[in-house]
Amino acid sequence: MTQSYFSEERSVETVNDRMGADVTPRMAEVMRCLVKHLHGFAKEIHLTQAEWETGIAFLTRTGQMCDGNRQEFILLSDVLGLSMLVDAINNRRPEGATENTVFGPFHVEDAPIRAMGDTISLDGKGEPCLFEGRVTDLDGNPVEGACVDVWSDNADGYYDVQQPGIQPRWNNRGRFFTGADGAYAFRGIKPTSYPIPDDGPVGKMLALMGRHPYRPAHMHFLVTAPGFQRLVTHTFVGDDRYLDSDAVFGVKQTLVAPFERTTQGDVSWRSVFDFVLTPA
Ligand code: BEZ
Ligand code: FE
Numbered sequence: 001m002t003q004s005y006f007s008e009e010r011s012v013e014t015v016n017d018r019m020g021a022d023v024t025p026r027m028a029e030v031m032r033c034l035v036k037h038l039h040g041f042a043k044e045i046h047l048t049q050a051e052w053e054t055g056i057a058f059l060t061r062t063g064q065m066c067d068g069n070r071q072e073f074i075l076l077s078d079v080l081g082l083s084m085l086v087d088a089i090n091n092r093r094p095e096g097a098t099e100n101t102v103f104g105p106f107h108v109e110d111a112p113i114r115a116m117g118d119t120i121s122l123d124g125k126g127e128p129c130l131f132e133g134r135v136t137d138l139d140g141n142p143v144e145g146a147c148v149d150v151w152s153d154n155a156d157g158y159y160d161v162q163q164p165g166i167q168p169r170w171n172n173r174g175r176f177f178t179g180a181d182g183a184y185a186f187r188g189i190k191p192t193s194y195p196i197p198d199d200g201p202v203g204k205m206l207a208l209m210g211r212h213p214y215r216p217a218h219m220h221f222l223v224t225a226p227g228f229q230r231l232v233t234h235t236f237v238g239d240d241r242y243l244d245s246d247a248v249f250g251v252k253q254t255l256v257a258p259f260e261r262t263t264q265g266d267v268s269w270r271s272v273f274d275f276v277l278t279p280a
Contacts, residue, residue: 012036016031078104084250088100098231098254101234101251119187120172122171123154127269128190129259133184135183136276137277137279138279142181144178146224146275147177150173150220152188152191190268191237193215212245213247215246216240216242217236225277231277233255236251237257238259243256
């Protein structure tokens with residue numbers, strides 16, 4: 001029988017040997033690995049008692065910050081690059097398929113279904129921009145009946161859900177369904193960069209790490225269609241100052257979209273971007 005009392009040297013084995021006999025294989029694998037890396041972390045940095053207490057207080061405050069509208073733990077995962085890593089591991093796609101990026105906390109289910117070409121901007125702020133393109137499969141065939149669900153911050157850098165009573169409900173949100181040609185088009189505003197919510201423990205941690213809380217300007221897209229993988233992505237404005245230092249590591253080269261000035265019609269900007277879906 002192996003030694004079951006605790007020692008610094010055999011800490012990992014001592015804890016992991018306690019695993020029950022009826023634990024599911026995945027649970028046992030996940031917990032063994034977690035204990036191994038957690039103990040490895042404490043040993044490698046020689047975690048002091050005071051630092052352990054600071055860490056526990058930080059996690060406590062992070063939990064206390066969470067409610068129906070604020071998810072500070074996901075924000076923590078986002079700024080540590082964990083959200084993007086989990087997304088990458090679970091969404092390896094073939095060449096040519098549009099890449100995923102971070103979902104973020106500001107999506108709202110069941111946004112209004114709007115007619116193709118309609119505007120999502122209800123507060124009259126910002127520089128009008130036409131977003132258009134096609135939803136296709138990997139061979140370039142149009143995908144009919146795709147739902148293009150979009151959301152963005154307003155010109156002041158806030159989502160409608162962050163400013164109830166200030167912004168109109170459903171400001172800068174909408175769903176558009178493609179027809180037989182797979183085309184989508186809507187009017188919005190040229191996105192602006194904004195800070196992620198940084199008035200909580202995660203914001204404080206970022207400051208202590210010498211990091212800013214900003215995300216480069218982007219438009220969110222959730223594109224779904226029967227028979228295809230769900231695509232959670234953004235398009236980014238190419239000349240944004242935060243493109244190389246996104247607080248949540250969401251930028252991918254293939255998602256930097258053209259935003260061009262135009263004098264045609266009722267908009268000042270036009271951004272064309274095609275979404276290529278991967279079979280389910
Ligand atoms: C967003 O783009 O909406 C977002 C993503 C991650 C954290 C905070 C905001
Ligand atoms: Fe966003």
